[in-house]
Amino acid sequence: MGTGPISVRLLVVVIVSCFAGQMPCVAQTSGQKAAPAKISEQSPEIASLSQQIQDLTTSVPPELAAYALLRLVDTRAVNQPEQQRRLIEQAYLLAGQSPYEVRLTAAGGLGDSRAGYLSQALALGLDALSLRTRAVGVMLRLDPERARDLFQQLRPLALANRSCTDSMLYDPGAYYRSAGDVYKRGFTQDEQAKGLPQDFLESVFRDVHHASEVDPAADLLRSQQFDAEMLARAEGAFARSLNGIRGDYRSFAATQGDLTRNVTRLAQVQGRASHALLEATRAYLIGNVSGTVCGDQSGSVNSSLALNSSAYAAFNQVLVRYGIAPIGDADLKPGSVGPVNETNTQAYWQSPTSKQLQASMRALRSGDKESAQWQQSASNALTSLREWIDAGSEPSEEDFYIEKAVLYSQMLVATPADSPMYDEMLNEYIAFLSEQPPSDEVRIYWLWSIQNLVQRGRMNRTNADAARAKLEAAFEDAPSPPIALYGYLLELERVQRSTSGRGFNARQ
Numbered sequence: 001m002g003t004g005p006i007s008v009r010l011l012v013v014v015i016v017s018c019f020a021g022q023m024p025c026v027a028q029t030s031g032q033k034a035a036p037a038k039i040s041e042q043s044p045e046i047a048s049l050s051q052q053i054q055d056l057t058t059s060v061p062p063e064l065a066a067y068a069l070l071r072l073v074d075t076r077a078v079n080q081p082e083q084q085r086r087l088i089e090q091a092y093l094l095a096g097q098s099p100y101e102v103r104l105t106a107a108g109g110l111g112d113s114r115a116g117y118l119s120q121a122l123a124l125g126l127d128a129l130s131l132r133t134r135a136v137g138v139m140l141r142l143d144p145e146r147a148r149d150l151f152q153q154l155r156p157l158a159l160a161n162r163s164c165t166d167s168m169l170y171d172p173g174a175y176y177r178s179a180g181d182v183y184k185r186g187f188t189q190d191e192q193a194k195g196l197p198q199d200f201l202e203s204v205f206r207d208v209h210h211a212s213e214v215d216p217a218a219d220l221l222r223s224q225q226f227d228a229e230m231l232a233r234a235e236g237a238f239a240r241s242l243n244g245i246r247g248d249y250r251s252f253a254a255t256q257g258d259l260t261r262n263v264t265r266l267a268q269v270q271g272r273a274s275h276a277l278l279e280a281t282r283a284y285l286i287g288n289v290s291g292t293v294c295g296d297q298s299g300s301v302n303s304s305l306a307l308n309s310s311a312y313a314a315f316n317q318v319l320v321r322y323g324i325a326p327i328g329d330a331d332l333k334p335g336s337v338g339p340v341n342e343t344n345t346q347a348y349w350q351s352p353t354s355k356q357l358q359a360s361m362r363a364l365r366s367g368d369k370e371s372a373q374w375q376q377s378a379s380n381a382l383t384s385l386r387e388w389i390d391a392g393s394e395p396s397e398e399d400f401y402i403e404k405a406v407l408y409s410q411m412l413v414a415t416p417a418d419s420p421m422y423d424e425m426l427n428e429y430i431a432f433l434s435e436q437p438p439s440d441e442v443r444i445y446w447l448w449s450i451q452n453l454v455q456r457g458r459m460n461r462t463n464a465d466a467a468r469a470k471l472e473a474a475f476e477d478a479p480s481p482p483i484a485l486y487g488y489l490l491e492l493e494r495v496q497r498s499t500s501g502r503g504f505n506a507r508q
Helices: 006-020 026-030 044-059 062-074 081-095 114-122 128-142 144-152 173-185 189-193 196-206 211-223 228-242 249-268 275-289 309-321 352-363 372-386 397-414 422-433 440-459 464-477 481-499
Strands: 104-106 168-170 292-294 336-338
Touching: 044 062, 044 481, 062 081, 062 128, 062 440, 062 481, 081 128, 104 114, 114 168, 114 397, 114 440, 128 144, 128 173, 144 173, 168 249, 173 196, 173 211, 189 196, 196 211, 196 228, 211 228, 211 249, 228 275, 249 275, 249 292, 249 309, 275 309, 352 372, 352 397, 372 397, 372 422, 397 422, 397 440, 422 440, 422 464, 440 481, 464 481
Parallel strands: 292 336
Antiparallel strands: 104 168
């Protein structure tokens, strides 16, 4: 793949994409092209693949470019410190162009809706915050002081309250995990002697201002081993933050259970939970439950949060032990009820065509897959899917795109790699993924679909070599820089594993 015809085709695609303005180009945003990798301590094959990946990052979406550059550093496909530093800085800048500033998760959990599928895709960590905190973690190995600078540029998180009509909630957990890493590894011995790590972490707890931050902040507080002085500072700062967080019932309901569990665990260790933190947690719970709650009385779409004191039984036991009044039913009376927008979680597969197509895909999962009857059914299903072009039958063009991508994926999963239909299905699916999605809102699902296809080729235990070869051949024929980039990462993994046992992990 590294020296075949794909190199010529991709050069044409890159030039055309940049001039046509169809793809964001690194050269346009950074003002310069990535410099060639130094290969004095690398095998020529790894060095060549690394450079091809860097070249391709100029013509793929910026969040994918950032991901690929960080993978090169993570796997030491580039091994010169200055080059590693440059790629990390470049990835950090590119990450800021992701359509998603923070990871979002479906309020009602994963399901057959746009929120469910986008939530699944966002687990890739291609949002700006996840990518940038990842860059901070990689930089910590090279330059802790610069890593701190990069982290400080993220502060404070600016998260607006979500409403009862929102079907997706923020997940800023990456920020607090990164803060813990900086606290532990980002300061010199002299700086530690001056108490700078403690000042830093106290300021992190002081900056907590949104309900979605409460759970990961509490987890950070519980997981660190503090001395008595630092614990008092951290708990005091967190308590003051909790006293000011109100007005987002969706996010509150999704995280309040983890908050009470973390604080309860802290209190179970003698002297680890202060009265100030317990009282602030109590006030936080009462203040949010007694404000505006959502019409379904929950922080999720499909389940209910009991608005009575039994939900806080374990926490109440701690309050009583510390001489603080427990939370009673009278404390949990909602002030008002907010409307819920059911269309945000509208289920897929409701139109006659989509229902029929999904039924056809399900039918392909069973039966004698070597029989002429199954092959004919598979051929008919593929033809029907190919000819389904009426986006107006679905809630929106974005929903139509996701549904069609899901159906292609399901069909490929159901088809054995040695089936006469497999090559046609694979090529059809890759041709579909070679076209950009209708909007940035579903771009993350497009990238997730490509990566999931790569992962399937990696994990296929049946006819593994044949399946991998077919997948890589199909990637070579795809006129799509994102698909080719994943293909090169897949090839880099194989080369690294064969030479050093180290390689790319598509799930990281």
